[in-house]
Amino acid sequence: MDLIDDKGRLFGTVNIIDALAVLLVLAVVAAGAALVLGDDGQQTNTDRQTTTTVAFEITGVQPYVADAVPEGPIDSESVAAVENKSVRPTEVVVKDQNGNLHERTHPRKQTVTLELTLNTTETDDGVRFEGEPLEVGRQLKLDFGPVTLDGHVTAFSPGN
Incomplete structure (x- = not known):
């Protein structure tokens, strides 16, 4: 055959x-x-859901925006809580009539420094937030409920 x-x-x-x-x-x-x-690209067996404490700074906001950032637990998928909030006048550099530069405080705008607890994922490559590596200097847009703000990470330490 x-x-x-x-x-x-x-x-x-x-x-x-x-x-x-x-x-x-x-x-x-x-x-x-x-x-x-x-595989749908989600976490692998070695990935672990965790929280990370982050120092986060937002510069040049109006006072009412700084006041709108709540303290305590946040009803958000990415931000678990605002642990600490400090507000200070924003420092700006101005030029005088002779061309000299001087550092002064802005008469209205404020800088908000937050200590946050973020919901993160710990992987073999390090800590990730919203799928991207969490690094000092990284720009983030975070939703705090009554207000959404752009700022940058100034420090972080993985939690549990």
Whole structure:
């Protein structure tokens, strides 16, 4: 018995074109199943949900914005709590009429420094926040409930 007979049938029973069509359909079904049921890019077995204490600074905000940042637990997926909040006038550099530069406090704008507890993921590569590495200097946009602010990380230490 030949593998393909003179009529183009596989093992004398199935047409070779039909067999290839069935294999193509099976490959498409398998690829679709792998896409739907496969790894969705979420955390791996070595990833661990944790919290991280972060020093976060927001500069040049109006006083009412600084006042709107709540202290205590936050109802947010990313920010667990504001542990400590301090507000001071924003320092600016101004030029006098002779061209000399002077550091002065802004008459209105404020700098807010926060100690936050963030919901993070600890991976083999380090601490990640919202899928990206948590690093000093990283710009973040955080939702505190009544206000959303852009600022940067000045320090952090992993928690538990």
